Amino acid sequence: KHISPRPHDGPRHTWPHPTARILYSLQExxxxxxxxxxxPTDxxxxxxxxGVKIIPADQDPKDYWADEVRLSPGPHPRHLYASTRGLTAATRGYVxxxxxxxxxxxxxxxxxxxxxxxxxxxGIANAIEPAPRADDDTGVEYLAMTDSEEGWVFMLGFDPRKGEIGEVARVNLGKTGEGEVVKAATAVWL
Structure with a gap:
């Protein structure tokens, strides 16, 4: 079903709150x-x-396509994370x-x-997946983010004390025997 409150929009992914009282819908x-x-009755x-924008106010949504919405871990999530991709290789995405x-x-x-x-x-990714728990000592919440354009998996960290998210590590998945970029679409924490 189409659940966007705006015409000509379209939900890409949804994610429920653990209480089952709120649904978050990312509009592509x-x-x-x-x-x-x-x-709660039905x-x-x-x-x-x-509704909130996940790109800076000075950016044109027509240059992006939204990708993922996720929550920080636990029964009472403290943060919502959302990512978007650039429509071209020249346009970088956002988290x-x-x-x-x-x-x-x-x-x-x-x-x-x-x-x-x-x-x-x-590329077609910029998919984010929060780690199953935050760092016990610092409270930093980690996320994996996949990139299908150049074949990266990025590790991001959100430090709630500083209110900032950024890259903490990365690994390139390399190329196939035929020279094609190995592309990851999603990440799963094991």
């Missing part, structure tokens, strides 16, 4: 995340709450971080804590 054409309340009716109200999963603010420009467009 506008690079926005919409939050919907899930009606569990299927959605009520639009708000945005928003604070969540841990009590109900709504946004603590419509303003992103940080929007980080990715090293490449991401």
């Amino acid at each position: 054409h506008t690079s926005m995340v919409d939050l919907f309340a899930i009606d 569990g299927t009716t959605l009520h639009h709450l708000t 945005a971080v928003f604070a969540l109200d841990p009590a109900d999963g709504t946004l603590a603010s419509d303003t992103a804590l940080h929007i980080w420009q990715t090293p490449t467009s991401g």
